[in-house]
Structures are given as structure tokens and as C-alpha cells.
Amino acid sequence: MSSDAAYRQYELPVDLSPATLERALWVLVGLSLVGDVVTTFVGLHLGLAESNPVARSAIDGYGLAGMLVLKGLAIGVGLLCRPLLPAAYRPIVPAGLALPWTAAVLINLYMISTVV
Numbered sequence: 001m002s003s004d005a006a007y008r009q010y011e012l013p014v015d016l017s018p019a020t021l022e023r024a025l026w027v028l029v030g031l032s033l034v035g036d037v038v039t040t041f042v043g044l045h046l047g048l049a050e051s052n053p054v055a056r057s058a059i060d061g062y063g064l065a066g067m068l069v070l071k072g073l074a075i076g077v078g079l080l081c082r083p084l085l086p087a088a089y090r091p092i093v094p095a096g097l098a099l100p101w102t103a104a105v106l107i108n109l110y111m112i113s114t115v116v
Helices: 018-045 053-062 064-084 092-115
Strands: none
Touching: 018 053, 018 064, 018 092, 053 064, 064 092
């Protein structure tokens, strides 16, 4: 029994190598990280509260440094796990970091817009 057709190969609509995609996603990680930190602290300054209990504890205890350490730990875990994946699947690491941080930026912007 052959399983050659059991998995479909999907191609992106543009010619994009996994390495190029991964680089673009790491740029998005950097942008979303900065956006999340900035919008979080703007929101806190305006009287909003951090909803993530781990981040709230880090910010309450150590301020900006605590938030940056948390972000650094998340990136460190991603970088440590990245070599465990085949090259074609490595873009999933920055995507897994960028997606929730980008969502957090959008949520933060919405929340800020409700109080300004």
C-alpha cells in the first residue's frame, strides 16, 4: 500500500523559499514584539490593566525589564527548538511568536482607542 497521495503539497502563490519566508517572519516577530511592548505600556499608562497574569506579575515586579525578559525567554525557546525542525518547517517558529504578538498589538490598539 502506497501513501504517496496521502499528503497534499501546497505551494504558496509566490515563489518564496522557506528561508526567505522565515526571514520575513523574524522581521514580523521583531515588529510585533516592539508593538506589543509599546502598546502594552501605553495602555497601562492610560489606566488599562494587563490581562496576562504572568506578564502582569513581571511588569508589576520589574517593569519594562520584566516584560523584555519574558519576550526574550519566548524567543530563546523558539531559537532552541528551531534546529529540531526540518528546514522546510522552520518558519513555523517565528510564525508561532509573531501571530499572538500581532494579535496582542491589535487588541491593545483597540483597548487604547476605547479610552482615548
